[in-house]
Amino acid sequence: MKKTVLLVLAAVLLLSLTAVSQAQESPVITVYKDKTTKIIMAVQYTEYKDNSGDVQLIIAHDDDRDLYFDGVRAGDSFTYSINVEETGKYELRISFGWLDSTGKYTIVVDGEEVGILENTIASTGWRNWTNSDPISIELTKGEHTLTIVNGTPGPNLKYVLLTPEGKEVGDLGTSVHLYDGSASGTPWNLKDNNLSSIAIQFNATSFIKSLKLSAPNWMATPDIDYELEFKLYKWNGSFAKTVSGTSVASRVFEKYPDNTWLYMPVNVEAGEYVLVVTNNGTPNSGFYIKNKAHESQRVYFDGVVKENMAAELIIGYASTPETDYGPLSEDTPENPETGDSVAVYLLVVVATFGLAFLKKRQDA
Structure with missing residues (x-):
């Protein structure tokens, strides 16, 4: 009886947790209606294409061991699958580093060009990540493909940021x-x-x-x-x-x-x-x-x-915490003898009740 109940409970728990895990493995990036969406360019891409068959794009890591595209060339493109929560205007920015010129990026949604981001903000140095000027784009609710085509040789690219128009970029985490x-x-x-x-x-x-x-x-x-x-x-x-x-x-x-x-x-x-x-x-x-x-x-x-x-x-x-980490719980293994004792006790009670019930019926 005890094993049957535990197996049923375990099955219910397994189904609920499996559903959560499967949802988290989706490659589609949610574009939030009320806060900035941060797309990690070198991690969350659907595909990326370099402008030459001879030289591959380089994925490197910075001082925080975050991944980014290094030394991107003109013509290199990066595609992402997104799911927009709410139709509206969104400000798109690129987080970049180590670029002598100001930079230019063509924005493509579902295969159609929707604008060119012409950045005027200068970089502060190699892998010192700077957010570009924004470009306003219209996005409808639902799933889309978003492609960024780099127009200027040289930048290191880390994030695509999508912020609902009228909202601040805010805390991007740490x-x-x-x-x-x-x-x-x-x-x-x-x-x-x-x-x-x-x-x-x-x-x-x-x-x-x-x-x-x-x-x-x-x-x-x-x-x-x-x-x-x-x-x-x-x-x-x-x-x-x-x-x-x-x-x-x-x-x-x-x-x-x-x-x-x-x-x-x-x-x-x-x-x-x-x-x-x-x-x-x-x-x-x-x-x-x-x-x-x-x-x-x-x-x-x-x-x-x-x-x-x-x-x-x-x-x-996802957001910068007040403290970097919390205290650890002690490992408190369950005593298997305790569980067995309870099970034996319950079996004795059930058996005693069953014998009493049978005796009562026989006496009747």
């Missing part, structure tokens, strides 16, 4: 490093260390938009198949109980470049979480861990807490 950058670090290869998983417990103080880890591939050759899988779980009282549930976000990174920052977009509320990283049995996969603990996180090797360690984990917040 990245918080949950480790001491000055501490020495070690690349942990899961397979070489006979590990099936490394997990990080942390407490976010604002809505989370992304999680990033620094990962080597040990100079893997093209013939080697390797991957890392990220799964994010909402904290549920204990580590074991948490990771036995359903993840609220996940992503698999196959054959990623050496020493890159793996970026998982998420859309979850502030709160305590566990990020579980596995290699699914493949070689040449793992990530960097600092040889110094950090109060913002707790590291687990195959479910066991490791002291004096902190993963090179970065949280991308």
Whole structure:
């Protein structure tokens, strides 16, 4: 009886969490009717095209380990799938850096040119991100494709910003490093260390938009198949109980470049979480861990807490919090004997009641 009830409850919970996870994996970007939408150009694209078949666009990372397009050429284009909440006019801006001239961008919606953004705001330096002048465009409610065609050689491009006309751009969020950058670090290869998983417990103080880890591939050759899988779980009282549930976000990174920052977009509320990283049995996969603990996180090797360690984990917040992170809950494993004792007690009660009922019927 107890197992049946628990299985039913687990099935209901699984269905509800799966629906949330699937919604978060949608590639379509919501354009909000009441606040600025931030599109991360080098992450959320549907496609990008360079103007030459010989030279590929470069995706690099800045000091916050945020990804951007580096050294974009005239004619390079970037396309995004958007879903507009409400018909109206929106101000479009480009966040750029390191551009000697002022810059020009052609804006295309659903294959039709809607305007040219001619920026007059000068850059403040290499990877010092500056918002361009705005261009006002009309967007109707529903799904569209938005394409930005770069018209001036040289810029580094980070964001497309869409702000409802009459609203301020506002807080665009921040990245918080949950480790001491000055501490020495070690690349942990899961397979070489006979590990099936490394997990990080942390407490976010604002809505989370992304999680990033620094990962080597040990100079893997093209013939080697390797991957890392990220799964994010909402904290549920204990580590074991948490990771036995359903993840609220996940992503698999196959054959990623050496020493890159793996970026998982998420859309979850502030709160305590566990990020579980596995290699699914493949070689040449793992990530960097600092040889110094950090109060913002707790590291687990195959479910066991490791002291004096902190993963090179970065949280991308949707808005800047008052504090970078919250306190961690202690791991409080459930006592299996307690649960078994309760189950036995209930069975005894039910059995006693059943015998009494049968005896009463026999006496009648």
